[in-house]
Amino acid sequence: MSSHTDATRPLGVGILGAGPVTQAIHLPSLARLGDLLTVRHIMDVDPSVAGSVAARVGATHSTSVEALLSDPAVEIVAICSPHQFHAEQVIAACRAGKKAVLCEKPFAMNAGEAARISAVSAETGVPIIVGAMHTFDPGWLAAQDNWGDLPETTHTIRSSIVLPPNARFEDFATEIITRPAGGTPDYSDPEVIKGALRGGIMGLAIHDLPLIRRFTPDFKDIEVLEARHVRPFGYVISLRTPTRAIELRAAMNNTWKPEWSFEAVSDAAALRIDFTPSYVQAGSATATLTEGTKTTVLGPFDHNGYEGEWRELAALATGAKQPPTAQTLIDDLTFALDIADATVASLETQHAVAEGIRA
Amino acid sequence: MSHTYTVKAAPEAQAAGAVALVVASLPESFGPAAEAKADVVVVSGQPGWTIEAATAIDEGARGIVVVNPAPENTDSLAAVAERSNTAVVLDQRWASNPAMPAAEDAVRTLAGRAAMLDSVATAPAGTSAGEVLADHLAAVVRVTGPLDRLRVLHRGPQGYTATAVLANGAPVALQGILSDARPAALQLSMLVDDGGVSLTLPEPSAAWPARVKVTGPHGELLLPTLYESAHRATWRRLKEHLDAGTVPSDLRRFAELTESVSTLT
Numbered sequence: 001m002s003s004h005t006d007a008t009r010p011l012g013v014g015i016l017g018a019g020p021v022t023q024a025i026h027l028p029s030l031a032r033l034g035d036l037l038t039v040r041h042i043m044d045v046d047p048s049v050a051g052s053v054a055a056r057v058g059a060t061h062s063t064s065v066e067a068l069l070s071d072p073a074v075e076i077v078a079i080c081s082p083h084q085f086h087a088e089q090v091i092a093a094c095r096a097g098k099k100a101v102l103c104e105k106p107f108a109m110n111a112g113e114a115a116r117i118s119a120v121s122a123e124t125g126v127p128i129i130v131g132a133m134h135t136f137d138p139g140w141l142a143a144q145d146n147w148g149d150l151p152e153t154t155h156t157i158r159s160s161i162v163l164p165p166n167a168r169f170e171d172f173a174t175e176i177i178t179r180p181a182g183g184t185p186d187y188s189d190p191e192v193i194k195g196a197l198r199g200g201i202m203g204l205a206i207h208d209l210p211l212i213r214r215f216t217p218d219f220k221d222i223e224v225l226e227a228r229h230v231r232p233f234g235y236v237i238s239l240r241t242p243t244r245a246i247e248l249r250a251a252m253n254n255t256w257k258p259e260w261s262f263e264a265v266s267d268a269a270a271l272r273i274d275f276t277p278s279y280v281q282a283g284s285a286t287a288t289l290t291e292g293t294k295t296t297v298l299g300p301f302d303h304n305g306y307e308g309e310w311r312e313l314a315a316l317a318t319g320a321k322q323p324p325t326a327q328t329l330i331d332d333l334t335f336a337l338d339i340a341d342a343t344v345a346s347l348e349t350q351h352a353v354a355e356g357i358r359a
Numbered sequence: 360m361s362h363t364y365t366v367k368a369a370p371e372a373q374a375a376g377a378v379a380l381v382v383a384s385l386p387e388s389f390g391p392a393a394e395a396k397a398d399v400v401v402v403s404g405q406p407g408w409t410i411e412a413a414t415a416i417d418e419g420a421r422g423i424v425v426v427n428p429a430p431e432n433t434d435s436l437a438a439v440a441e442r443s444n445t446a447v448v449l450d451q452r453w454a455s456n457p458a459m460p461a462a463e464d465a466v467r468t469l470a471g472r473a474a475m476l477d478s479v480a481t482a483p484a485g486t487s488a489g490e491v492l493a494d495h496l497a498a499v500v501r502v503t504g505p506l507d508r509l510r511v512l513h514r515g516p517q518g519y520t521a522t523a524v525l526a527n528g529a530p531v532a533l534q535g536i537l538s539d540a541r542p543a544a545l546q547l548s549m550l551v552d553d554g555g556v557s558l559t560l561p562e563p564s565a566a567w568p569a570r571v572k573v574t575g576p577h578g579e580l581l582l583p584t585l586y587e588s589a590h591r592a593t594w595r596r597l598k599e600h601l602d603a604g605t606v607p608s609d610l611r612r613f614a615e616l617t618e619s620v621s622t623l624t
Contacts, residue, residue: 155517156536160477162550225512226522228530230475232552236530238512238520245513245520247534249477254553257574267484267517270540290541 011099011317012040014074016065016089017081018053019044019180020166021104024173024279026078027057029306032281036314040073049178065089069096076317078102083202087113094126099317102309104131105206106333114333118326127316127323129309130332132210134262134275136308138301139285140211143271146289146298153266154215154244159208161234161250162259169258169279185232190351193229194344200235201340205248208262209339210332211273215264216244219335224342237343268292276304364422364601365392368401376401376426376450377564381590388598399597404428404449409436416445422601423447424593430493430617437610446600449609450593453480453498453545453560457585457592458569465556465573465582466502466549473529473555476503478547481536488519491535492623496521497616498545498560499533505615506531511623521623554579563589 013030015022022042030037039057044050047063054061062068069077069092077093079086079102087108093101094117107130108114121128134140170176185192201209213219218241225238234251260275269291276282284301315321366389368378378401382389389399399422400415402408412423413436423440428449440447449455480495492511500506506523513520516537523531545560554574561567568584585592600607 156534156538158479158534225520228522230530230550232474234475236475236477236532238522238532240513245515245518245534247520247532249475249532251475251550253474253550255550255555255574256576257554257579265536265538265540267537268539270538292539293542 010034010036010038011314012073012075013037013078014041014043014068014071014076015039015078015080016043016068016085017079018042018046018049019080019178020170020176022078022080023053023176024170025306026080026310027053028173028281029304029310030057032303032307033310033314037076037310041068041071043068046178052177065092069093069098075099076102076313078104080104083109087117090117090128091120094120094124094128097124098126100313100323101126101128102131102313103128106130106202106336107329108333110337111330111334114330118330121326128326128329129312129316129323130329131306131309132207132332133278133305133309134207134273134285135210135305136312137275137285137305138303138308139273139275139287139299140305141308142298142301143273143287143289146287146296147271148269150264150266150269150271151215152217153269154264155267156263156265157212157215157244157246158261158263159205159212159246159248160259160261160263161204161208162255162257163250163252163277164255164258165252166279168256169277173279173281187229187231190347194347196229196233197227197235197237197343197347198340200233200250201237201248201343202336204250204252205235205237205339206336209336211262212246213332213335216241216246218242218244219331220338222246222335222338222342224339224346227343227346237339239339276300278306281307362602363388363390364398364598365390366399366401367392367395367397369403371405372401372403372424372426375403376424377588377590378424381588381594384591385594385598389594398422398601399424401426406431409433412436412447413439416440416443421445422597424450424597426450427452427490427494428613429490430620432617433610433614437614440610441606444604444606446597446605446607447610448593448597448600448607449613450563450590451497452494452563452589454494454501455563455589455593456498456560456569457587457589458558458560458571458582459498459501461582462556462558462569462571463502465571466547466558467504469549469551469554469556470503470525471527472551473525473527474550474552475529476525476531476547476549478532478545479534479536480545481538481541482543484517484537484539486537488514488516488535488537491537492519492521492533493616493620495533495535495545496619497613499531499547500616500619501612502547502558503531503549506619509619509622566591
């Protein structure tokens with residue numbers, strides 16, 4: 001759906017969920033885009049959080065999804081609530097006739113939900129994008145314009161993420177008023193490890209799985225060779241398709257030194273993208289393309305993928321750009337779910353083998 | 360003034376070990392042999408190298424340099440070298456880099472707290488994956504010590520994926536990538552809760568320095584860079600052993616590595 005919008009008037013934004021991601025990522029990004037977008041409404045189930053966060057940007061606040069969706073000042077809806085509410089809220093936002101919807105990843109928890117969302121988006125014409133911020137990063141987009149046939153010829157893909165706890169970068173971005181309570185998991189419990197790995201894939205690896213899928217034409221034939229947990233939170237996962245070796249690494253620890261890279265290598269060319277950490281407005285990723293002794297460096301550019309997402313939403317809402325196909329979103333989601341399911345199954349097999357050996 | 364040792368190398372070892380260049384860069388220590396008999400014999404590490412090295416010892420060599428040794432049983436050669444007090448040094452593409460002692464110290468200091476060790480070896484397309492894996496393991500084991508539960512998850516014409524654990528149970532992931540896209544090199548990263556060690560080892564074809572970085576709560580330290588190839592560092596070690604009359608530990612270390620490689624599926 002598209003409609004005429006006064007080019008001089010910023011589009012109104014409503015945000016469902018006012019937790020750390022909204023406070024430290026979306027509000028600072030939107031503050032840089034005041035000529036395009038303005039926050040009109042903040043909803044959170046905690047009224048004091050909703051009120052406090054809304055007051056920062058002079059927006060209305062409420063504690064119900066319905067109140068935000070019925071607010072005529074809200075033209076674009078961002079869904080930053082807990083994962084389990086995403087599908088229902090995306091559908092409600094489409095049905096409310098909004099101009100565009102941003103859903104934080106994952107946009108659904110299973111393929112059935114994804115198909116329902118796709119159908120509603122098609123029926124209502126409301127464009128949806130998923131907050132896979134790295135796909136909107138100018139460094140990634142510049143690489144895309146220069147990588148030639150690398151997505152077809154790649155044989156090895158790596159995603160490596162080393163991050164300090166989120167609070168380190170949240171505190172560089174804003175003044176957070178609430179944080180979810182952390183626990184101390186029992187890593188001797190196989191169920192805890194399974195949950196941690198599933199959470200690692202659907203909460204952390206998922207940032208780069210759309211990038212990996214872009215380089216993996218046979219993504220539907222993914223196989224987990226081995227999956228291991230990294231303490232306190234992280235993973236080492238070796239994947240294969242018939243044509244690709246894919247390695248996923250992540251560690252969240254107490255280091256000050258972040259690293260977030262994506263690599264794709266063919267016989268003759270390689271791409272490495274170094275992303276800036278989430279939360280801080282530290283510019284874009286830097287992409288490095290190499291062909292033997294020839295190296296091309298693209299970036300860094302002045303904004304990151306989160307700001308890129310919001311620029312894209314503004315363009316979608318005004319009809320200046322076309323949204324990604326629903327199939328792309330569904331494929332990205334099912335790719336992540338397939339890896340998460342296969343990882344858990346692989347752990348169950350490893351556990352059964354270990355138990356068998358003990359018996 | 361110390362002794363200058365004469366050197367003789369088979370043609371394939373001469374090229375693989377850049378022997379003429381190394382000898383030219385250590386002119387007070389080594390020189391080409393004018394006659395058939397030489398103090399130091401350079402052997403290519405193709406299968407059968409242990410027999411060739413033992414033969415050279417029997418013929419009177421005081422020092423042996425083995426270039427890129429393939430995994431094989433070294434028991435017999437070690438016995439011959441010990442008996443004749445001959446110094447056998449191994450010139451390995453990554454494990455012989457002069458930065459390795461400092462890297463070993465850095466890794467072993469933190470290994471008890473390791474959360475993960477990730478290492479990637481890149482070699483030109485068309486290289487044997489098994490050969491790269493052997494070189495890769497030689498370097499990793501040199502800094503970590505023996506790895507537990509080592510196995511190969513996948514091996515093919517474009518690389519390999521291997522898995523192991525450190526002594527404290529932390530996962531070890533080894534990947535080989537065969538590609539002409541990037542310079543051949545070995546990268547290793549061991550993470551601990553508040554930092555870690557990263558190591559980048561170049562090919563020995565030039566005196567590119569390895570990079571060893573130690574990261575901790577107070578920042579990151581780049582250890583001093585050494586602009587010396589793995590080949591030259593090997594020969595300097597040989598010279599020290601020859602002068603001192605000592606037997607290096609290369610064969611013993613290599614036996615441990617061969618044992619690890621032989622268990623791989």
